[in-house]
Amino acid sequence: MRRQTFAGHVLAHVGFTGATGAVLIGVPPPWGLTVMTVSAGIGMGAMAERLLQRDVANGIILALALGLGLLSLHFFTAYATQATALLFGNVLAVDDGTVWTLLGLGALSVIMLAVISRPLLFASLQPELAEAGGVSLRLYSVLFAAIVALATAGCVQLVGVLLVFALTVGPAAAAQQVATGVATGLVLSVEFALAEAWAGITLAFYTDWPSSFWITALSAGIL
């Protein structure tokens, strides 16, 4: 709705850089990933509060992140399997600790979103009017980007950098095409995402193909 889907993609790549960088300096990858995505999100939000400039800002951050990620990879070719895990993820290889981290990240983003969603919706639908009404476009742009970043950081650990797009953007886009109300749209997109994820895992179990493949295939299918 904010025409910012590209941002989710960029953040996922940024997360990859963060995780590889973290391994390099000896920090657990999930932390590097979260810190890096959130700061990139805030940077993107601050740079581009206006619709038209957003893609440029996102592009700059993306290029920067990919460059840095490549640099980190250059120094740590030995960890190829870990890199693959980051890029493609594996839903079935999540341990207890990760589940709690993810629950924490998820809860935090949902709570933040619940608090700011009304002005955020207003600012997204009617920036001029919202600004006149005293809503700071920049503040909400930054907050929203930070929330997207948190959620992305969570998802990346599940489905991997390359596929996170499928779960964050796909269901919401599909819901937007059918729902005419804000509430129904939100409920539908959550339902789509859950359905995709569960069906993906089930299919992976029966076919022995990677669950990430099935999830993205379903996401594309729903659209």
Place this chain on the structure above:
Amino acid sequence: MNAIEFHDVSVRLGGREVLNLVTLEIATGEFVGVLGPNGAGKTTLMRAILGLIPASRGTIRVLGRPAARGNPAIGYMPQVRGAGSHLRLSGCDFVASAVDGHRIGKPFPGKTARAEVNRVLGLVGAMELGRRPLAELSGGERQRLLLAQALIGRPQLLLLDEPMSNLDPHFQASAVALAKSLQTELGVTILFSAHELNPLLGATDRVLYLGRGRAALGTVDEVITGSVLSRLYGTELDVIRLNGRIFVMAGSRDVEHEPVPAHDLLGMSPHDA
């Protein structure tokens, strides 16, 4: 009390003086038509009143207080449209997003918000549009939703930036009539910008004509004269009255309908008026 007071106000945008030492007073309950060619500063004036653009000089007072953003007593219909034209969101939910939109919280309208949405949709005769998705509405229909949105919260001052563009003559007349009824029945002060004077003739108490950084505020008879408009446009203009309609002519051209050639408007600083 005056609804709007400008005292020696200058507004600079991108290094250009869009408003240059403008002084004016608009009384509460007045209906003022805001006119002027493209780029004259109609939108800029409204954004300055909303506190979105600071004055580089002078003071702006709105409803007795210095202009500042977030004033709930002002209803605004921005000129920039096309918002949400790709969305399946229903008209109702779109309008509802402006109810208390500046307060933090969840975006699901409660009972009072729903009632407010229905009230403003009823005012602009758009009850039926509220049930349809935005993507399926015409430009003019979406515009009526924007007009409804401007009425949320019963504002005392309405800034309508070209509410008639995209509307057919029938809806143009009803937009003017609606604004007029808000003025007469609720005492709302109205600034109504337009490119054409004639649809506003029966409704405006006074007109505010902008051009080349200057402003002329007065009754139609005071402002729409050859000498005042020639000064604002910076070129020789005649005013012709015909069957209750007014035409502003540059030589044999009607300037509201045909563009003034670029060399007439460009290359002149506001100072050589």
